[in-house]
Amino acid sequence: MKRAQGQRPGPQDGLIRAGLLSARSGSQATASRLTSRGTLVRVERGLYQGADAEISIHNSLAVVSAKAPKAVITLLSALHFHKLGLERPWQEWIALPRGSWAPRLTSLRLRVSWLDEAELAQDVEHHTIDGVAVKVFSPARAVVETFHFFRQVGLEPALDALKDYLRCTPNGVQPLMAIARRRRAYNKMRPYVEALL
Structure with a gap:
């Protein structure tokens, strides 16, 4: 409307x-x-x-972004937004600038990763969900972040997301690996990317 x-x-x-x-x-x-x-x-x-508003399936991302405008949706939440991987997160994963405060929410559980502002500003897509501006890491960046933080996320969701990304984006290997190099996840990702190609 x-x-x-x-x-x-x-x-x-x-x-x-x-x-x-x-x-x-x-x-x-x-x-x-x-x-x-x-x-x-x-x-x-x-x-x-x-009360009669149409609610999107990503309403929880809009709630988080309304309460924390500096937040960028990352990891499993970003993968779910981009339809990569199989896992539906039971908590919302956000990235915030170092030194900022994480919002306290009663209706949602949050997992926060703290990044430098320069790194937080790269590879971000801007969307509007339920009237709220929402920042989400790009599909390639979301996959790289899962390998960067694989101890928190687990290797299986990272591999599922990588498989889906490579299947959906056949020419996306170079941008993916450029981000992986910048985020220091290149050595973790390279054997899996080579095995899947």
Whole structure:
């Protein structure tokens, strides 16, 4: 649904912050009043969603990104977003800049990896999910990250993702290995890539 220019988002637009509702109406009680009427549903502290809003299958990524705008979706969550591998994560995996705070969420479990800001800014795709800007590592970067952090993720999900990536992206070996070299995962990945080619 497209909004008219200058019109603020409303409950039908997906996720919305309580501060935006307060600014729109001039009252801080707006969110609680709309929640008690059944117009809004509280998703997290300070974050609401229209009761009749269409929710995407990646709504949890939108919730995380709304609470942590600097976060980049990584590892198993990024693989699932790109439909690589078989595993559906039971927690959301995000990367944050070193020194920043991880959000506390009541509805989701988070796993955080801390990266330098320069490394965090590379290989990022920008998507909009439920009205929220979401940053996700590219498919090649997500595969490389699983090898880089294979002790946390496990080798099997990394291999499944690599197989799917090579099957879906036949010309993607060079960009994949360039990222692997930069992320110091080249030596871990090379034997598996050579075996699968």
